[in-house]
Amino acid sequence: MIARLCMLLTLLLLPLSGKSISAGYDVTFSVFGKIGDAILSFDYEEGRYAIYINGGLTGSAASIGQNRREIHESFGTIENGVLLPELYKITRSSTYFFNESFFAFDHENNTIERHRIRTKVTSESHFDLQKMSIITDERNVTTYSSNPVAYYAKNDILSLFFNVRTLLKDIPPGKEKLIHAVGGSNKKGEIVVTNPAGEKRRELASLMPGHENRLITVVIDQDIFKSDRGELYISLDSDTLAKEAMLKDVLLFGDIHGYRTWQKGSMQE
Numbered sequence: 336m337i338a339r340l341c342m343l344l345t346l347l348l349l350p351l352s353g354k355s356i357s358a359g360y361d362v363t364f365s366v367f368g369k370i371g372d373a374i375l376s377f378d379y380e381e382g383r384y385a386i387y388i389n390g391g392l393t394g395s396a397a398s399i400g401q402n403r404r405e406i407h408e409s410f411g412t413i414e415n416g417v418l419l420p421e422l423y424k425i426t427r428s429s430t431y432f433f434n435e436s437f438f439a440f441d442h443e444n445n446t447i448e449r450h451r452i453r454t455k456v457t458s459e460s461h462f463d464l465q466k467m468s469i470i471t472d473e474r475n476v477t478t479y480s481s482n483p484v485a486y487y488a489k490n491d492i493l494s495l496f497f498n499v500r501t502l503l504k505d506i507p508p509g510k511e512k513l514i515h516a517v518g519g520s521n522k523k524g525e526i527v528v529t530n531p532a533g534e535k536r537r538e539l540a541s542l543m544p545g546h547e548n549r550l551i552t553v554v555i556d557q558d559i560f561k562s563d564r565g566e567l568y569i570s571l572d573s574d575t576l577a578k579e580a581m582l583k584d585v586l587l588f589g590d591i592h593g594y595r596t597w598q599k600g601s602m603q604e
Contacts, residue, residue, distance in 0.1 A: 354379055356600040358576060360390075365589025370396035373593070375576070377497070384418055385410050386493040401430040407518070409493035411440075418498055423491035423517050431456045438484065438491065438517045447484040447517060452477065485522065492518035492555075495526065499551065500575045508532035527554040529566075539568050543579045546570040574602045
């Protein structure tokens, strides 16, 4: 399995020469103002795709959050307009750690293998008699692990959002659908996507007035997405790119609001 992962990395990390879409986002948190930003790119050519998202804290939030940053990458094939991931990579870092997780998909056997590399900064202190002071030494400790994922999914988090256009065809207005995607949770990968209707749709439309009649709600079982109502509101454009996203009533302080600040390229070109 390790050899297969290395081969995937060699093949999939090569740049694509086809079309490209990129966008930038700012993230605000109610009265605290801007707390983060993110950059997204979607590259595709005949039969293949690559998605890259790099997001992290900025300003005073970065200082408080120890410069937390996450990079998510998805590589795979495009079959009949549907993205099918082969490799999903998550890189999480801060001042004191650097972690990488690789998810290798085997769709023929309905399995997914996870490889994880963790690097953590550890410190040891001792008293130096000559200097008559406490000396602290820091060193990096790296560990590796590999294990099968407990569930099978046809999507990861990134491919899922680009496949929403197809998925919504099977979700009538006012209904929801349970979908499995790598990155959805640490245990089951469950994500609930709702095609809002009636009062719910009017609520989302008022919160995100720049919508293009492409509104969904998503429930993802991860701490970072937790809010009092447990839903992530998303407004999509014709390329199925997020224009805005909102988490209501987070940690009793207010709303986290992400909105697109620029975009280059389009699937319509």
